[in-house]
Amino acid sequence: MRLVVLGSTGSIGRQALEVARWRGYRVVGLAAGRNLEVLSEQIALFKPLLVAAEEELHPELKARFPWLRLGTPEEVAALEAEAAVAAIPGLAGLDPTRAAVRTGKRVALANKESMVAAGPLLWKEAEAAGAEILPVDSEHSALFQALLGEPREDVAELILTASGGPFLDSPQDLSEVTPEMALRHPRWRMGPKVTVDSATLFNKGLEVLEAKELFRFPLERIKVLVHPQAYVHGLVRFQDGSLKASLGPTDMRLPIQYALTHPRRPETPLRDLPLPGRLDFLPPNLERFPALALAYEAGKRGGVFQVALSAADEVAVERFLKGEIRFTDIPRILEKVLSQTPSLPLSWENLYQVDAWAKEVAKE
Numbered sequence: 001m002r003l004v005v006l007g008s009t010g011s012i013g014r015q016a017l018e019v020a021r022w023r024g025y026r027v028v029g030l031a032a033g034r035n036l037e038v039l040s041e042q043i044a045l046f047k048p049l050l051v052a053a054e055e056e057l058h059p060e061l062k063a064r065f066p067w068l069r070l071g072t073p074e075e076v077a078a079l080e081a082e083a084a085v086a087a088i089p090g091l092a093g094l095d096p097t098r099a100a101v102r103t104g105k106r107v108a109l110a111n112k113e114s115m116v117a118a119g120p121l122l123w124k125e126a127e128a129a130g131a132e133i134l135p136v137d138s139e140h141s142a143l144f145q146a147l148l149g150e151p152r153e154d155v156a157e158l159i160l161t162a163s164g165g166p167f168l169d170s171p172q173d174l175s176e177v178t179p180e181m182a183l184r185h186p187r188w189r190m191g192p193k194v195t196v197d198s199a200t201l202f203n204k205g206l207e208v209l210e211a212k213e214l215f216r217f218p219l220e221r222i223k224v225l226v227h228p229q230a231y232v233h234g235l236v237r238f239q240d241g242s243l244k245a246s247l248g249p250t251d252m253r254l255p256i257q258y259a260l261t262h263p264r265r266p267e268t269p270l271r272d273l274p275l276p277g278r279l280d281f282l283p284p285n286l287e288r289f290p291a292l293a294l295a296y297e298a299g300k301r302g303g304v305f306q307v308a309l310s311a312a313d314e315v316a317v318e319r320f321l322k323g324e325i326r327f328t329d330i331p332r333i334l335e336k337v338l339s340q341t342p343s344l345p346l347s348w349e350n351l352y353q354v355d356a357w358a359k360e361v362a363k364e
């Protein structure tokens, strides 16, 4: 299989390349930002046909690899290949994801913000191009697997599990949380944006909206349960009261591989890991973590409200990581932006406009 990896130097990108090595895939394209050293290692190892990186890296990349062709992330996404891993975070990931979809590839989608902001528009383009979109996000991969072969009218609820983040049980005053504390996720090692989102529980909010758009499923029947062991990733409850869940080690290489090999499950080094001794499930605390409730609020209004909320969060998280605002200001900014969002129909034009507008408001 020929593969392109968008966001190759990040947490998902690196793991996708490990999967590519396990499976012997030909990696034809890499898109990254400014991590020169990791990108150079990847270029040396995979010898891709085309690479995208920040312009400031180009002279050095050309010096190290005179044969290298450089292009934009969209050009990398559009290369001739069977599949693309879409793992550039935030709305920056949307145009490259779109380019992969439009060229009819299988898209292993990690970039949840694209699905949240542009779900119906992306599906329309995917259907026109014959592209498949398969989830990489662990909960959605689990739900996708649990839904396989089940008539949609038999499905009562989709349940996403949440680890609860680093502040689940701690008496921590959330207004005193530092970036260092928020970046200490109890179960997963991920990039900074998704890790902070997990700490505010906004990641789960994004995931509820992602599930709504990805599975085209009613919001009111998408639920969240806190599950600190993070071993059960998602559950489907059926009309007869039975549940189907997908379980597995907290290792993103599994959902990444599944998105690329579906419907097959080739062997990996993770096959024989032990099961955890106990599994707990409890309701989320929406008062302590209001960002999750705000996501439901945006989801009820749909379309550009989801765009605005996700865009505002990108700015709020960035500002929190820079030490400009408190942890508890993140949901405040989300609430403020949501309350001012104009009610517009979802179109590509309105999406980009609302994204830019919400980011400006969040900066102020």
Ligand SMILES: NC(=O)C1=CN([C@@H]2O[C@H](COP(=O)(O)OP(=O)(O)OC[C@H]3O[C@@H](n4cnc5c(N)ncnc54)[C@H](OP(=O)(O)O)[C@@H]3O)[C@@H](O)[C@H]2O)C=CC1
Pocket: 006, 007, 008, 009, 010, 011, 012, 013, 031, 032, 033, 034, 035, 036, 073, 086, 087, 088, 089, 090, 092, 110, 111, 112, 113, 136, 137, 138, 188, 189, 190, 191, 192, 193, 194, 252
């Ligand atoms: N990490 C995880 O386990 C999970 C992640 N996800 C989702 O997957 C996506 C990726 O997350 P993660 O891997 O953690 O993120 P990281 O921050 O670890 O990596 C981001 C990657 O995208 C690149 N990048 C960032 N901005 C741009 C840009 N404007 N143009 C081109 N490349 C860019 C970075 O390049 P560089 O570093 O070179 O600057 C890096 O390669 C997110 O949407 C996240 O929500 C979903 C589930 C789990």
Ligand SMILES: CC(=O)[C@@H](O)[C@H](O)COP(=O)(O)O
Pocket: 137, 138, 139, 161, 162, 163, 164, 165, 188, 194, 197, 198, 199, 203, 204, 252
């Ligand atoms: C690995 C993955 O899919 C992350 O999105 C994960 O869900 C984050 O953990 P939380 O459950 O704490 O948000």
Ligand SMILES: [Mn+2]
Pocket: 137, 138, 139, 207
């Ligand atoms: Mn997830």
